[in-house]
Amino acid sequence: MLSEAERNLNATDGPPIFRFVFTGGPCGGKTTALARVFSYLRERGFECITCPEAYTTLSSNGMNVDFFSTQGMPKVIQRTVLEVQMALEDGIHRVLKARGKPGVMLCDRGTMDGSVYMPQKEFSELLSEMDTNIVQIRDNRYDAIFHLITAADGAEPFYTLENNKVRTETKEEAREVDQKTQNAWVGHPHFYFIDNSTDFEGKMSRLVDTLSKIVGLPSNLKRRSAKFLLKSKPDLSKFPSDIAYKEFEVEKIYLKHIHDDKSSYSFIRRRTNIDPDGRRLGSVYQSTLAQWTEDGELIEQKRIISEREYMSTSATRDTSRHVVQQRRISFLYNKQSFVVHIFQSPKEGLCILHAQVEASGKAEPEVDLPPFLEVDRRLQDTDEDKDTFGAYHLSKK
Incomplete structure (x- = not known):
């Protein structure tokens, strides 16, 4: 025993x-x-x-x-x-x-x-x-x-x-x-x-x-990612030589709700590392449970999973949603971490810049934007911007 x-x-x-x-x-x-x-x-x-x-x-x-x-x-x-x-x-x-x-x-x-x-x-x-x-x-x-x-x-x-x-x-x-x-x-x-x-x-x-x-614990930080709409895809040849960057392919699959609970959603993600020559070096798999608290704060609990778990869990995907496909570019600039999300599906060509920053009050956190990217505007925490540019809402068929 x-x-x-x-x-x-x-x-x-x-x-x-x-x-x-x-x-x-x-x-x-x-x-x-x-x-x-x-x-x-x-x-x-x-x-x-x-x-x-x-x-x-x-x-x-x-x-x-x-x-x-x-x-x-x-x-x-x-x-x-x-x-x-x-x-x-x-x-x-x-x-x-x-x-x-x-x-x-x-x-x-x-x-x-x-x-x-x-x-x-x-x-x-x-x-x-x-x-x-x-x-x-x-x-x-x-x-x-x-x-x-x-x-x-x-x-x-x-x-x-x-x-x-x-x-x-x-x-x-x-x-x-x-x-x-x-x-x-x-x-x-x-x-x-x-x-x-x-x-x-x-x-x-x-x-x-x-x-x-x-x-998955409550936090005083109400936001850790400021988002910006880019005018066009980044031109990697314009990145300064001292900016180290990495490229990835991302597949995000939203899962069915087991219960009729609209205060949460979950997804799995495959993130594949791409080397400068375009070769795929390997993938990382992750599961995320996102939940809204009573005061409107979104808490995401993440964990790394195996490829086998990813494949078996993908069988429970929410078929009313598209599989989100993206190209991502991660880099550092002035002690800030940035990731460019370049959508391939369901809205090909859409480019969103994510900046990991901190905010503990109502004021929007300040971001020192990279001058080698063409920024259109900052995205706001409104239903309109979420519906137009958020992956969760874009995935709806």
């Missing part, structure tokens, strides 16, 4: 387990953030486990900088860090699943952070040797990435390395590492910046609010 833990491990419809990465440049507040979020979620019924940073774990237990003097050692160390990181995360995920309750893994950095310290070609070769790729270790592994910008960028008086003895970066070096880390995670579908535009308490509150919406 199987034990309770074994039954939980074998279950295909168990409670959700979320994987979140906390990353960023030195002295961004990760240690405090991990502790704050851990307590917050535990108090609200989630089982939480923190996954330590693999490099720091190895360095704190005898692996020192002298090791790098051996020829070929940097690649060996980066592979070891990556393997340790993945083993720790997989083990923690197994423990949380066996527990049989809603769970959250809080990762102190993730699998892409090591790429900052290697040439891109070498990192790609390393992944190939490990029989994996960027799609698997970045997009398919984590539910969201939270980048806490270093205090050296916007909160300079508070920059210190006293809380991490293995870090030695100057402020200039910290800003450079922070930027490289941002670029390493470009392309993840849920990549959030937590900057230094407020005091540190405000920074932590914004982090908790953003994370809350993902796991």
Whole structure:
């Protein structure tokens, strides 16, 4: 007879387990953030486990900088860090699943952070040797990435390395590492910046609010995406050379309502990574449940699913709606995360720019728009704009 833990491990419809990465440049507040979020979620019924940073774990237990003097050692160390990181995360995920309750893994950095310290070609070769790729270790592994910008960028008086003895970066070096880390995670579908535009308490509150919406808890942030109608499709040749961007194909399928409940809807999504030569590198699958609260706030609970789940769930699609097909371009500009949605179906040629920003009051959040895109106007939270430009409404036949 199987034990309770074994039954939980074998279950295909168990409670959700979320994987979140906390990353960023030195002295961004990760240690405090991990502790704050851990307590917050535990108090609200989630089982939480923190996954330590693999490099720091190895360095704190005898692996020192002298090791790098051996020829070929940097690649060996980066592979070891990556393997340790993945083993720790997989083990923690197994423990949380066996527990049989809603769970959250809080990762102190993730699998892409090591790429900052290697040439891109070498990192790609390393992944190939490990029989994996960027799609698997970045997009398919984590539910969201939270980048806490270093205090050296916007909160300079508070920059210190006293809380991490293995870090030695100057402020200039910290800003450079922070930027490289941002670029390493470009392309993840849920990549959030937590900057230094407020005091540190405000920074932590914004982090908790953003994370809350993902796991389905009420949040003080009423919006995290400002939308703009573009006049035309982006011309990638006009993107500045220092703007890192990624391209994707997206298929979104809305599902039938099991109950006559108009306060919620659900969909599944396939997101395929496209390389600069047009080759498909792999797909990530996600399930989303969207619910409106009594005060009109939309909360979306997201989770990564397998290809098998995606295919079986697609059989329950809402046939009164079109399958939404899009081309998407993700990029960073001035510490902001943008995604261009280029519709292929059901409204071919429609281009909407999404900017991940924060708003806690009634005022619209400010967005520093990229000058290399032709913006028509900002879309408003009105029924008219939702009906004309929103994917949910456009999908209706």
